[in-house]
Amino acid sequence: MNTDREPVIRVRDLVTHYGERQILKGVSLDVYSGEIMVIMGGSGSGKSTFLRFLLGLHVPTSGSIELLGQDITQLDSQEMYALRKKMGVSFQGGALFNSMTVGENVQLPLREHTDLDDATIEIMSRLKLELVNLGGFDKLMPAQLSGGMVKRAALARAIAMDPRLLFFDEPSAGLDPVVSAELDELILKLRDALNMTIVVVTHELDSAFKIADRITVLDQGDILLVGTVEEVRNSDNSRVQDLLNRRPRDETIDPDAYMARLTNA
Amino acid sequence: MRGVYGLERLGRATVRAVEEIGYLGALLIESLFWLIVGPFRRQPVRIAAVFQQMTQIGVNAVPIALVLAFGVGVMLAIQGIHTMKTFGAESKVVIGIALSVTREFSSLIVGILVAGRSGSAMAARIGTMVVNQEIDALRVIGINPIRYLVAPSLLALSIVLPALTVLADFAALFGGAVYTSMDVGISLAAYAQDTVEVLKVNDVMQGVNKAFVFAILIALIGAGNGFVATGGAEGVGRVTTRSVVMSISAIVMADMMFTFFLTR
Amino acid sequence: MQYVISERPGAVLLSLAGEIDLSNSPQARKLILAQLDSGHALAVDLSAVSYIDSSGIASLVEGYQKARSENLRFALVAVSDATMKVLQLARLDQVFPLVASMDEFNA
Numbered sequence: 001m002n003t004d005r006e007p008v009i010r011v012r013d014l015v016t017h018y019g020e021r022q023i024l025k026g027v028s029l030d031v032y033s034g035e036i037m038v039i040m041g042g043s044g045s046g047k048s049t050f051l052r053f054l055l056g057l058h059v060p061t062s063g064s065i066e067l068l069g070q071d072i073t074q075l076d077s078q079e080m081y082a083l084r085k086k087m088g089v090s091f092q093g094g095a096l097f098n099s100m101t102v103g104e105n106v107q108l109p110l111r112e113h114t115d116l117d118d119a120t121i122e123i124m125s126r127l128k129l130e131l132v133n134l135g136g137f138d139k140l141m142p143a144q145l146s147g148g149m150v151k152r153a154a155l156a157r158a159i160a161m162d163p164r165l166l167f168f169d170e171p172s173a174g175l176d177p178v179v180s181a182e183l184d185e186l187i188l189k190l191r192d193a194l195n196m197t198i199v200v201v202t203h204e205l206d207s208a209f210k211i212a213d214r215i216t217v218l219d220q221g222d223i224l225l226v227g228t229v230e231e232v233r234n235s236d237n238s239r240v241q242d243l244l245n246r247r248p249r250d251e252t253i254d255p256d257a258y259m260a261r262l263t264n265a
Numbered sequence: 266m267r268g269v270y271g272l273e274r275l276g277r278a279t280v281r282a283v284e285e286i287g288y289l290g291a292l293l294i295e296s297l298f299w300l301i302v303g304p305f306r307r308q309p310v311r312i313a314a315v316f317q318q319m320t321q322i323g324v325n326a327v328p329i330a331l332v333l334a335f336g337v338g339v340m341l342a343i344q345g346i347h348t349m350k351t352f353g354a355e356s357k358v359v360i361g362i363a364l365s366v367t368r369e370f371s372s373l374i375v376g377i378l379v380a381g382r383s384g385s386a387m388a389a390r391i392g393t394m395v396v397n398q399e400i401d402a403l404r405v406i407g408i409n410p411i412r413y414l415v416a417p418s419l420l421a422l423s424i425v426l427p428a429l430t431v432l433a434d435f436a437a438l439f440g441g442a443v444y445t446s447m448d449v450g451i452s453l454a455a456y457a458q459d460t461v462e463v464l465k466v467n468d469v470m471q472g473v474n475k476a477f478v479f480a481i482l483i484a485l486i487g488a489g490n491g492f493v494a495t496g497g498a499e500g501v502g503r504v505t506t507r508s509v510v511m512s513i514s515a516i517v518m519a520d521m522m523f524t525f526f527l528t529r
Numbered sequence: 530m531q532y533v534i535s536e537r538p539g540a541v542l543l544s545l546a547g548e549i550d551l552s553n554s555p556q557a558r559k560l561i562l563a564q565l566d567s568g569h570a571l572a573v574d575l576s577a578v579s580y581i582d583s584s585g586i587a588s589l590v591e592g593y594q595k596a597r598s599e600n601l602r603f604a605l606v607a608v609s610d611a612t613m614k615v616l617q618l619a620r621l622d623q624v625f626p627l628v629a630s631m632d633e634f635n636a
Contacts (some may be wrong), residue, residue, distance in 0.1 A: 057405070
């Protein structure tokens with residue numbers, strides 16, 4: 001693996017709240033250049049929240065998030081604007097702009113950030129669509145695409161600028177196994193050819209084990225474990241094993257707290 | 266106890282209202298910021314989007330605006346003649362129609378029409394984009410949603426609404442003239458001459474200025490409601506309805522204040 | 530990005546070197562299109578290219594398309610490993626004429 005052990009993502013003591021409720025409880029994490037880091041956890045683990053903060057969509061309560069050496073909690077809007085050119089994001093539902101064709105969706109980041117010639121931009125956007133096996137679909141509207149095609153088009157848009165950092169939210173959610181396996185292959189190919197650093201948030205074990213260099217397991221706003229696929233598989237942490245074996249969690253109950261919740265007292 | 270509870274509710278409602286007005290104010294300031302500063306930062310407001318919005322909001326609304334305004338003109342003529350008959354001064358109805366149309370009714374009817382047509386569309390469009398994470402997608406690409414979505418609509422509305430109001434002036438005056446000429450027997454030419462004599466630029470400008478303010482209210486309330494949409498299609502429907510009710514209420518309230526200060 | 534243009538018998542050799550990215554691919558594009566505009570067969574040497582992004586690739590595609598439509602010979606010469614990876618990702622290695630040297634280009 002071609003890591004030079006220089007973290008391109010460096011999170012320290014990240015604490016976040018949603019209203020009064022604490023969601024992330026002091027998360028620290030390093031992701032190295034060229035690495036595929038999978039962030040795993042059940043629903044309510046805070047993994048989606050974590051991603052939103054990595055993307056700079058919210059301001060954390062405390063802690064720092066460095067992307068490519070810049071702490072995004074300290075950047076002004078112009079610096080953040082510049083940094084965004086080097087980041088690509090593929091959202092869970094694709095989040096394609098429904099009023100634009102697939103091709104225009106992929107072109108949008110290029111038109112926003114570059115002065116490239118129209119011909120170049122169009123060839124680039126079609127190239128990206130070819131990469132995700134959507135060659136020839138650029139004139140269609142997002143509403144005309146199937147779920148798997150939307151995801152692939154969203155990936156094409158995410159890599160339009162050849163970003164150094166690629167974030168991928170739930171690549172396999174809602175897809176059939178074949179399509180989701182294809183997406184996994186694509187993620188691996190992108191890393192190898194373009195040397196991107198990729199962060200994938202998922203709850204799909206198969207997919208996580210297939211693509212991950214390392215896996216971060218989040219649970220209830222805390223990091224349970226960061227390790228290679230092997231290390232996660234062999235972990236003796238009971239919550240990690242629950243997750244791997246799809247066991248429902250079996251928590252000890254605090255009777256007082258439980259009664260308080262039930263009776264709203 | 267009950268009184269205290271009521272007072273608390275009133276207090277909370279007031280705080281919410283103030284918060285909301287503050288939020289809409291911030292939206293206005295940020296939109297203006299992008300309109301003015303955007304071009305210097307290589308992040309301009311898209312002119313193409315402004316024209317597209319002007320077509321959708323303005324040009325496409327012209328037929329219905331003309332019909333409504335014509336109807337209002339006829340209605341004013343009927344009521345005016347009926348009232349003036351008491352004093353045997355039916356011919357004076359021309360003055361009443363001319364002033365109330367230009368100063369009041371054109372901008373009001375156009376404002377309500379556009380709030381229903383375009384304010385709601387804005388709330389629905391932005392609300393849908395919030396729910397589909399398209400707003401997040403814009404932000405991670407580095408495109409400020411206010412620059413991209415709100416500023417073009419705000420600019421388009423504030424150009425188009427005054428223009429529609431002037432058009433509506435003509436249609437309403439024409440409606441009034443047609444009915445009056447039939448009922449009282451004033452010729453259209455005489456009616457037109459009377460109208461030109463009583464109308465001052467100030468009267469027309471009062472309507473135009475009101476339309477400008479209504480435009481800003483419609484844009485901010487439409488966009489502001491869109492951005493706070495949550496919870497899927499149902500949530501989008503909720504904010505859409507809310508934006509129409511709020512913007513029509515705001516238009517009527519603003520109109521009342523306007524009229525109070527300008528007519529006294 | 531550095532470049533050298535050298536006249537060869539029957540063709541022009543454009544040698545690109547270094548990193549080709551958003552900041553300089555428009556320049557590469559102009560160089561390529563200018564040679565084709567003046568009716569030269571064009572060989573683009575990529576042996577010293579350490580990094581090429583998709584805007585660079587797009588410029589090569591546009592050049593090749595123009596050469597094809599004007600019946601001019603066009604090839605990529607001695608493609609570096611880094612560039613080849615990117616070409617392969619887009620399966621363009623099966624599209625561009627690839628040659629190892631100018632001798633092969635002229636053969």
